[in-house]
Amino acid sequence: MALNLQVKIHPVVLFQIVDAYERRNADSHRVIGTLLGTVDKGVVEVTNCFCVPHKEYDDQVEAELSYAMDVYDLNRRVNSSEAIVGWWATGHEVTNHSSVIHEYYSRECNNPVHVTIDTSLQGGRMGLKAYVCVALGVPSGKQGCMFTSIPIDVTCYDPEVFSLQLCQKTMSTGSGRTRTVNPMLDLTQVAEAGGKMCSMLDEVLRYVEDVLANRVQPNNAVGRALLDLVNSVPHMSNEQFSEMFNSNVKDLLMVISLSQLIKTQLQLNEKLTLLTSI
Numbered sequence: 001m002a003l004n005l006q007v008k009i010h011p012v013v014l015f016q017i018v019d020a021y022e023r024r025n026a027d028s029h030r031v032i033g034t035l036l037g038t039v040d041k042g043v044v045e046v047t048n049c050f051c052v053p054h055k056e057y058d059d060q061v062e063a064e065l066s067y068a069m070d071v072y073d074l075n076r077r078v079n080s081s082e083a084i085v086g087w088w089a090t091g092h093e094v095t096n097h098s099s100v101i102h103e104y105y106s107r108e109c110n111n112p113v114h115v116t117i118d119t120s121l122q123g124g125r126m127g128l129k130a131y132v133c134v135a136l137g138v139p140s141g142k143q144g145c146m147f148t149s150i151p152i153d154v155t156c157y158d159p160e161v162f163s164l165q166l167c168q169k170t171m172s173t174g175s176g177r178t179r180t181v182n183p184m185l186d187l188t189q190v191a192e193a194g195g196k197m198c199s200m201l202d203e204v205l206r207y208v209e210d211v212l213a214n215r216v217q218p219n220n221a222v223g224r225a226l227l228d229l230v231n232s233v234p235h236m237s238n239e240q241f242s243e244m245f246n247s248n249v250k251d252l253l254m255v256i257s258l259s260q261l262i263k264t265q266l267q268l269n270e271k272l273t274l275l276t277s278i
Helices: 011-022 065-078 098-108 156-169 186-212 220-232 238-278
Strands: 005-010 031-038 043-052 055-056 060-064 082-088 113-117 126-137 143-148 152-154
Touching: 005 113, 005 220, 011 031, 011 043, 011 113, 031 065, 031 143, 060 098, 082 098, 082 126, 082 238, 098 126, 098 143, 126 152, 186 220
Parallel strands: 005 043, 005 152, 082 113
Antiparallel strands: 031 043, 031 082, 055 060, 113 126, 126 143
């Protein structure tokens, strides 16, 4: 059952892990912590995490478990839907102490997952792997366990996608200078998204034309994806689309007008309060 699990992790979790690694003690070579999220139909979605202070020796591991439970209880008060789903550690491999740590999390949840993040950037990238612990041994004999790799992907909410795109623009172009980027206006975002959509549609059209002209070998997976995309577009006339668009625009203008009215009322109330207090 555990081998059928699939892990989906959010970018905010990766940022938290990297931040904990950067803030580690000078004598710490590895950082560990608890993964929080939900489990549904074999998919483990990791939406949050926190660091657990610990020390590793040659023959034992010391972790502040009371601190971990206190932080978990505080998080449950804020978001009761997040539960313990496993634990994370920095590094590119599973160590000898991992089985001891995993045994503790096995008591906190069923089939905990273990995620490793390679903060040393071996191979020029931050490796991301997920494992489950599978029991080994014979009945009435010596028992053991083995960490087995399972699929892991990065998933994003819409606000996270926008934040990642904004962070990507701050990357230096090789000159070594940092770039400062401010959030764009709503219309600018719409224009940029429209431009990206046009470029992607042009790429799809070029691919279809190349397939029809026998310049490239057709891919059935791409064809099925394009068919699903075409079928997902609602069928409506120009009049129906115009009516729907105008209705949405009217709703948007109504919300903007109400927000401006509330803002003006708050400012007026603030000034009247200052006048009466003098």
